Amino acid sequence: MPSDDVAHTIPAAQDSCRSCWLAAPGLLWMILFFLVPLLLVLAISFASRGTYGGIVWEFTWANYLDLLHPLYGKILAQSLWYATLTTAICFLLGFPLAYVIARSPARWQPVLLLLVMLPFWTNFLVRTYAWMILLRHDGLVNHLLLALGLITKPLELLYTPTAVVIGLAYGYLPFMVLPLYVAVERLDPVLVEAAWDLYASRWAVLTRVVVPLTMPGIVGGCILVFIPSIGSFITPDLLGGARSMMIGNLIQHEYLVVRDWPLGSAVSFVLMGIVMAAVVLYYRQASPGDGPLEGR
Amino acid sequence: MAIFSTSPLLASGQSVSSIAPTIDIRAIVRNHGSVAAVDHVSFQVQRGEFFSILGPSGAGKTSVLRIVAGFEDPDAGDVLIDGRSMLGVPPNRRPVNLVFQSYALFPHLNVFENVAFGLKMRRVPAALIDEQVRQALTMVKLVGKEGRKPAQLSGGEQQRVALARALVNKPAVVLLDEPLAALDQQLRQAMQVELKSIQEQAGLTCVCVTHHQEEAMMMSDRIAVMHQGRMWQVGTPREVYENPRTLFVSRFLGVSNELPGRVSEAAEGAALFQPADDLVPGFPVRSGPEPSAGCPATWSLRPEQLRMSRERPASGDTVLPGVIEKILFAGSETKYLVRIARETLWEARTTGNVQPPYASGDPVFLHWALGDGRVFFE
Numbered sequence: 001m002p003s004d005d006v007a008h009t010i011p012a013a014q015d016s017c018r019s020c021w022l023a024a025p026g027l028l029w030m031i032l033f034f035l036v037p038l039l040l041v042l043a044i045s046f047a048s049r050g051t052y053g054g055i056v057w058e059f060t061w062a063n064y065l066d067l068l069h070p071l072y073g074k075i076l077a078q079s080l081w082y083a084t085l086t087t088a089i090c091f092l093l094g095f096p097l098a099y100v101i102a103r104s105p106a107r108w109q110p111v112l113l114l115l116v117m118l119p120f121w122t123n124f125l126v127r128t129y130a131w132m133i134l135l136r137h138d139g140l141v142n143h144l145l146l147a148l149g150l151i152t153k154p155l156e157l158l159y160t161p162t163a164v165v166i167g168l169a170y171g172y173l174p175f176m177v178l179p180l181y182v183a184v185e186r187l188d189p190v191l192v193e194a195a196w197d198l199y200a201s202r203w204a205v206l207t208r209v210v211v212p213l214t215m216p217g218i219v220g221g222c223i224l225v226f227i228p229s230i231g232s233f234i235t236p237d238l239l240g241g242a243r244s245m246m247i248g249n250l251i252q253h254e255y256l257v258v259r260d261w262p263l264g265s266a267v268s269f270v271l272m273g274i275v276m277a278a279v280v281l282y283y284r285q286a287s288p289g290d291g292p293l294e295g296r
Numbered sequence: 297m298a299i300f301s302t303s304p305l306l307a308s309g310q311s312v313s314s315i316a317p318t319i320d321i322r323a324i325v326r327n328h329g330s331v332a333a334v335d336h337v338s339f340q341v342q343r344g345e346f347f348s349i350l351g352p353s354g355a356g357k358t359s360v361l362r363i364v365a366g367f368e369d370p371d372a373g374d375v376l377i378d379g380r381s382m383l384g385v386p387p388n389r390r391p392v393n394l395v396f397q398s399y400a401l402f403p404h405l406n407v408f409e410n411v412a413f414g415l416k417m418r419r420v421p422a423a424l425i426d427e428q429v430r431q432a433l434t435m436v437k438l439v440g441k442e443g444r445k446p447a448q449l450s451g452g453e454q455q456r457v458a459l460a461r462a463l464v465n466k467p468a469v470v471l472l473d474e475p476l477a478a479l480d481q482q483l484r485q486a487m488q489v490e491l492k493s494i495q496e497q498a499g500l501t502c503v504c505v506t507h508h509q510e511e512a513m514m515m516s517d518r519i520a521v522m523h524q525g526r527m528w529q530v531g532t533p534r535e536v537y538e539n540p541r542t543l544f545v546s547r548f549l550g551v552s553n554e555l556p557g558r559v560s561e562a563a564e565g566a567a568l569f570q571p572a573d574d575l576v577p578g579f580p581v582r583s584g585p586e587p588s589a590g591c592p593a594t595w596s597l598r599p600e601q602l603r604m605s606r607e608r609p610a611s612g613d614t615v616l617p618g619v620i621e622k623i624l625f626a627g628s629e630t631k632y633l634v635r636i637a638r639e640t641l642w643e644a645r646t647t648g649n650v651q652p653p654y655a656s657g658d659p660v661f662l663h664w665a666l667g668d669g670r671v672f673f674e
Binding site: 196197 | 365366367386387388389392393394396398400401402403404413414417418461465
């Protein structure tokens with residue numbers, strides 16, 4: 001066997017070297033456009049603000065310690081809550097939608113997917129303005145509810161947390177639908193029939209077979225909705241008013257209004273930590289051991 | 297279990313009033329658009345019986361199975377299982393389990409969890425589930441593989457899991473959809489024997505859908521031949537093979553050596569068959585079920601009834617001369633395609649080593665006993 005070992009090591013070593021070179025362009029790209037900016041932000045988060053808004057390169061923990069102030073904690077908790085709520089709403093709306101699309105006749109599927117993505121053809125800002133028109137005091141939603149006799153006086157919708165969550169859920173629903181569609185489309189319909197044949201009720205078919213087998217899509221969709229939701233600033237800015245501030249607004253505020261780049265950078269890093277923790281948590285829960293994620 | 301294992305080998309016409317059938321299908325119809333996929337199909341299956349529905353793809357046999365399982369509703373007719381009408385009853389409330397052609401094992405569950413699925417859904421106590429799953433796995437010889445995921449099993453093992461997953465529930469009927477189609481030839485033959493012995497051992501009532509005639513004949517107590525949505529004949533494998541009621545059944549159940557022509561001079565149980573090709577001499581035949589002289593008809597004979605020799609045989613056999621056109625060596629037997637008319641090749645077979653061997657182009661005589669072969673009227 002020793003001769004075998006020798007014969008195998010040499011090409012293997014050459015192979016790994018070759019794959020190094022093949023990865024080089026991608027690696028370079030990642031270093032240049034991802035790692036360097038990231039390190040820059042990290043460096044700034046440990047610097048301090050100059051009197052007129054510049055960066056003074058003096059190492060300090062002050063920015064992170066500042067974030068312990070309850071006001072920041074409240075904004076953080078609020079952001080987490082809005083993003084979680086948005087993700088949940090997107091899942092509850094997106095799952096049936098993705099299921100219907102994936103199970104509709106093959107020639108209709110591209111059209112239905114196009115309809116899901118159609119809003120992307122208009123600028124996000126413009127669409128958020130449209131929601132302002134819909135939700136305002138004499139807006140379409142209030143008019144409709146009044147006409148139907150469901151309410152007697154107009155609801156205060158705009159500039160409330162409700163409006164923020166509506167706007168976020170509206171904006172990020174396609175990010176939920178697309179990965180879910182892929183997951184459901186890959187689910188063999190025969191498995192649903194098999195479960196049904198084996199005495200499973202419709203609810204049991206859903207929870208025991210459909211959800212576990214589409215878990216990669218569910219996790220993907222939730223991550224894709226949660227991350228932009230927690231960091232968004234346009235939607236809370238336009239629909240939320242002063243008290244619905246989210247962490248994204250805080251970052252924007254620190255960078256552009258207060259011009260405190262070090263503090264803004266520190267907030268950015270905390271946000272990134274939260275997002276990463278959330279992603280890790282999701283994957284941990286979704287794939288105990290050799291779950292469907294690795295099985296495929 | 298012993299009381300179930302005596303399979304009531306009931307022939308198609310026999311009275312079954314003494315025992316209530318497990319499955320009673322009454323004139324079901326299922327239309328797909330303007331085409332009747334299932335056209336007034338009726339049959340009964342007795343407890344412990346292995347019943348196969350045999351037919352080419354598109355014959356409607358899978359539709360019949362899906363109607364029994366509850367995935368499709370018949371447009372007319374009734375499905376009774378243990379005397380209860382199943383119309384409007386969803387699959388999860390029917391006492392039947394389907395073994396899918398692709399097995400449809402749950403990829404996220406291991407072997408044990410797959411087999412336990414049905415019991416769990418019916419809220420059977422955990423200790424009982426444990427015991428019953430173990431029994432089922434013993435029966436299909438999969439003990440020790442409980443923890444494997446379906447992807448880690450071979451095709452044959454997956455097939456066993458699918459079978460165990462159905463029979464662990466002790467359903468009134470196990471439905472099998474092309475159960476062995478995904479296996480390779482050797483494994484398939486081994487599984488035929490094993491599936492049959494598990495069925496007998498557990499006293500299972502099975503309805504099996506297949507397009508593989510040999511498989512159906514070897515495993516079934518009775519066979520139904522289906523074509524274009526209709527059942528053409530139901531009977532024991534021997535009955536259907538030896539006394540096919542139509543030319544289609546004859547062709548589908550094996551090789552049918554045929555000759556078009558017409559019957560003339562039907563008299564006293566014997567008649568003369570006059571081939572359409574005037575180079576082929578007429579020969580005596582047993583008259584068909586309706587001896588209608590002059591009607592266009594087709595003569596059909598199984599290859600194993602046909603004998604081949606170099607010299608004209610002296611016996612009272614019916615003889616036709618021919619020329620060997622092609623020789624197909626298949627190991628245990630050799631097949632010869634013999635031209636007996638301008639447009640007709642017949643298949644004859646020899647087993648063992650024939651000395652001296654036949655060669656292509658050899659003139660031979662094909663002969664058969666007077667009682668063999670059948671005439672089908674169009």
